[in-house]
Amino acid sequence: MPTQQIDYMTTTIKSIDTLQDLLRERLYVADRGLATAIYLALKLGRPLFLEGEAGVGKTEVAKVLTDVLDTELIRLQCYEGLDVHHAVYEWNYSRQMMHIRVLEARGERVEEKDLFSAEFLLRRPLLQAIENSNQKAPVLLVDEIDRSDEEFEAFLLEILSDFQITIPEIGTIKAERPPVVVVTSNRTREIHDALKRRCLYYWIDYPTFEKELQIVTAKVPAASGELARQVTAFIQELRKGDLYKVPGVAETLDWTAALVALDQKRLEKSIVEETLGVILKYQDDVEKVMQSDVGATLARINVMH
């Protein structure tokens, strides 16, 4: 396996520690393990496969990495039925038609190879990522791959292992500078092993209280220290409970932002009950939390933290 040495990566990111600091500067708090996986993905030129519950910051990794590398982010949102024409390339039919007409008007013959040339190609995210001519390799984010179907996975396999794309009419296009690939999955279904095997795998867990508090204070600086602490502790309590859909870090941040917008300096029972909809997305869950004693939970977390 060829090791892609990309100078700016080796010069700026010398160690896992540097990377961790760079991420933190950009308000992303990464565990040592996650930083190691990202670091290796850069050094070994391999895709990074991130799995975890919704809202733990998988997509964010790609975004912040783009910023660290000061490059372009190419994003492919997966969905069922995603096919080559939407993910890789499509021919620009209207331009082809025009071309035929123009030639016809001049009385020239249309050659098929002229018609199916790079000029008439619409580049979709995967082709863009492979064919880029920039100085810096882009970051390619293949988001929520579990939403796509098996056919697409098989297709992705070729691209991720060789960083090349074959278009029958044109030939094989190989990446000069392979993109940094981040694949995310919410695990609504199992992804085939063959694909995972080509990647570095990391499972992102819900953060600990300390880590989540860091994230909240970094991302929502307007929140008072007390509010941030209470919100984090409250969410951590909810995660221990028996909920159908457990709130992720994204919900913690949304909630904090919402409370700040409502000018709250601290959590009160009434305001928790009014804003539960921000963190709980199922009616059953809302009812369950309402029935449990919100006041007692608040008192408990105030003692604990």
Added chain:
Amino acid sequence: MAENSSNLLHNLLLFGRLLRALGLDVNLGRMIDLVQALDHINIGNKGDFYHTARSLLVHSKEDIPLFDEAFELFWRKPTEEWTTLDLRALGEKRRFRKPAFIPPPLKKPKESASGTNGDTSISEDEPPVVQATLTYSEREVLRHKDFSEMTGEELEEIKRLMKALVWRLGMRPSRRLRPGRGTQVDMRRTLRRNLKFGGEVLYWEHRDRKVKPRPLVIIADVSGSMERYTRLLLHFVYSLSEGLEQKVEAFVFSTRLTRITRQLHDRDVEEALRQVARQVPDWSGGTRIGDALKTFNYKWVRRVLGQGAVVLLISDGWDRGDIDLLGKEMARLQRSCYRLIWLNPLLGSAEYEPLTRGMQAAMPYIDDFLPVHNLASLEDLAEHLKQVDDHRPVRRQDKAASRLL
């Protein structure tokens, strides 16, 4: 120095072998990747070394705890000092767990039928001759006989007949397109076909939706009250997962839910069922359907019920758990799947009415309520499954809503 690194390599390879022995998908290529990766990190830092090895060698959350144990062992002792005991201790946790209950093997037909067969030294591999000797009417009787009243040899016969059943589950339209007579225009092919007309489109090519089989999820009750049916129903589950082209996910429960999909993959049905028996901790225990369904709803629904899945729930509805919980979880389950089919072995007897509290609570949320007590009922089921797509089940919204309040 050179000796050091070759020593490390040696140890790494041993580590790899250990992981493989534990069932992780680790091969030489992966180990070479690991050696390459180690160039980039400080091997002296245990944490970094751990995460490097883990991100390369593990690619499923389930395998992480196993990897952790192996890693601890690897780090604690030089590999030369590993004892077979250490290795076995690791392996035991995963593989050699004592089965809580192994269903008793059924009597081999030849044991009881030895009277008719003078030669008792027939090898076990030889295909039994029972089938050929059954007349049409005998087979008809067998088809309608309740599973629980069958003798050992009849059961063997049923298993064979069950294998012959053809399973096909309804299709669903996928989002993928293929050339066909649909309404979508296939521009690529249209353009090619009309090239010669100089920019005039005379013929349109079309694309059509591809159809895909629906995923099937089976949740089977193996509690005490189902005991007489359990063994055969597991055979039935096995033949379904073998016979269908799509993925089949299988779970069993009595007081708690166990996923048995992986165990069913064994080629040999008896071996597969032995594995299942080993895996299930609460064989023939009490029944807590509500709890089992709750576990399923919370832990598995998002992973296995995508893409319009059909759910087969096999149980007699004797529930000793929380009835309200059962109703609530049934409601949720029904909302999460395309069709919820409940198979009840008791439904076979004419005088049965679903009066048990469990059944009463569950009834409003069942799309199809079918018997599963004899071969004829299985055949009917096979026919029914083929047609699940003809029309969506009619579900009344207010029922589900009022239940929640």
